[in-house]
Amino acid sequence: MDLSFAQTHIETEIHKRDENLREEPPAKKPRTENKNSAEITKVSKEDVPSGSVQQRCSPRKRLDIRPLNESLQQKSAILPKKCKQKFIYGNYSKYYGYRNMDKVFHDVRLDVFNAYCDLFTEKSVLDIGCNTGILTIEIARRFKVKSIIGLDIDRHLIDQAFKALNRRKKLLPFDNESKRMEIFPFNINFVHGNYVLKDDVLLEIEKPKFEIILCLSLTKWIHLNFGDKGIKQTFRRMFLQLKPQGVLILEAQCFNNYAKRKRITDTIYHNYRAIEFFPQDFHTYLLSAEVGFKSCELMGVPDHSKAGFQRPIYIFYK
Numbered sequence: 001m002d003l004s005f006a007q008t009h010i011e012t013e014i015h016k017r018d019e020n021l022r023e024e025p026p027a028k029k030p031r032t033e034n035k036n037s038a039e040i041t042k043v044s045k046e047d048v049p050s051g052s053v054q055q056r057c058s059p060r061k062r063l064d065i066r067p068l069n070e071s072l073q074q075k076s077a078i079l080p081k082k083c084k085q086k087f088i089y090g091n092y093s094k095y096y097g098y099r100n101m102d103k104v105f106h107d108v109r110l111d112v113f114n115a116y117c118d119l120f121t122e123k124s125v126l127d128i129g130c131n132t133g134i135l136t137i138e139i140a141r142r143f144k145v146k147s148i149i150g151l152d153i154d155r156h157l158i159d160q161a162f163k164a165l166n167r168r169k170k171l172l173p174f175d176n177e178s179k180r181m182e183i184f185p186f187n188i189n190f191v192h193g194n195y196v197l198k199d200d201v202l203l204e205i206e207k208p209k210f211e212i213i214l215c216l217s218l219t220k221w222i223h224l225n226f227g228d229k230g231i232k233q234t235f236r237r238m239f240l241q242l243k244p245q246g247v248l249i250l251e252a253q254c255f256n257n258y259a260k261r262k263r264i265t266d267t268i269y270h271n272y273r274a275i276e277f278f279p280q281d282f283h284t285y286l287l288s289a290e291v292g293f294k295s296c297e298l299m300g301v302p303d304h305s306k307a308g309f310q311r312p313i314y315i316f317y318k
């Protein structure tokens with residue numbers, strides 16, 4: 001096999017995968033007069049796949065004038081399977097709307113943290129996989145952290161997090177002191193990035209920076225996308241980034257929870273099949289000499305109405 005072709009093919013696939021990471025914007029509504037009338041969707045040059053005979057088609061075909069049902073049926077038929085590959089990192093844009101059904105934001109995990117509220121006071125916190133930052137902001141507000149950084153692999157989610165943060169800042173009077181004193185909400189920041197390093201060798205330059213690391217509903221996505229190696233590296237990186245006496249707050253998904261997502265991408269399928277390090281092994285690994293946490297205890301189990309979200313939350317002490 002031509003290796004340069006294989007390389008290009010892999011790169012194209014990676015690019016396509018990244019493109020598919022985002023939820024597609026809602027398709028423009030077709031212009032229809034009534035149920036039986038024809039749909040008129042203008043097809044632009046860019047929409048034409050290469051090698052297509054579109055240019056030589058009749059105007060009728062180029063305008064895609066067909067009965068509505070037929071047109072929709074064909075569209076979904078030609079949609080490549082990968083168009084449905086969304087949220088490959090669990091980067092759901094409506095995550096908190098789905099997870100917390102209340103109109104006013106209340107995440108039941110906050111009730112678990114409440115019992116440990118002194119733990120957060122005046123601490124520097126890293127929230128890995130912060131999604132739209134709603135929970136990150138709420139933790140900062142309630143528990144009076146010194147500073148908190150929310151990190152996410154999805155740039156669009158980080159943009160939304162900044163918007164939410166700016167809305168908070170705008171609620172304050174102009175001459176508010178918080179900015180000067182670097183307290184809430186001026187002690188919050190968001191960063192776009194992948195927590196999984198390209199190579200384990202980079203762990204060697206890691207420095208302790210945080211007193212608390214939050215790893216909430218994230219392990220499954222790192223495990224599926226980066227395999228056993230990726231999740232193990234993540235645990236070691238967290239340990240290295242924690243200051244002495246620092247803590248990791250871990251809410252891991254159980255292995256049963258993985259299967260539903262195993263076919264989202266080829267990489268995920270491959271990683272899923274190759275798993276030898278299971279979530280039930282996480283504790284032993286975190287407390288082993290390879291990572292180094294001293295002890296661990298159960299913080300609590302959130303009282304969520306859906307059993308799937310009643311995941312135990314553990315605290316690991318460095």
Ligand SMILES: C[S@@+](CC[C@H](N)C(=O)[O-])C[C@H]1O[C@@H](n2cnc3c(N)ncnc32)[C@H](O)[C@@H]1O
Nearest residue numbers: 089090091129131152153154194195216217221
């Ligand atoms: C299921 S959501 C959980 C959100 C939040 N931690 C919570 O529990 O409310 C998982 C989040 O982790 C992010 N994520 C997945 N893999 C990541 C990685 N390698 N580095 C940083 N963020 C990641 C996703 O984009 C997504 O926003």
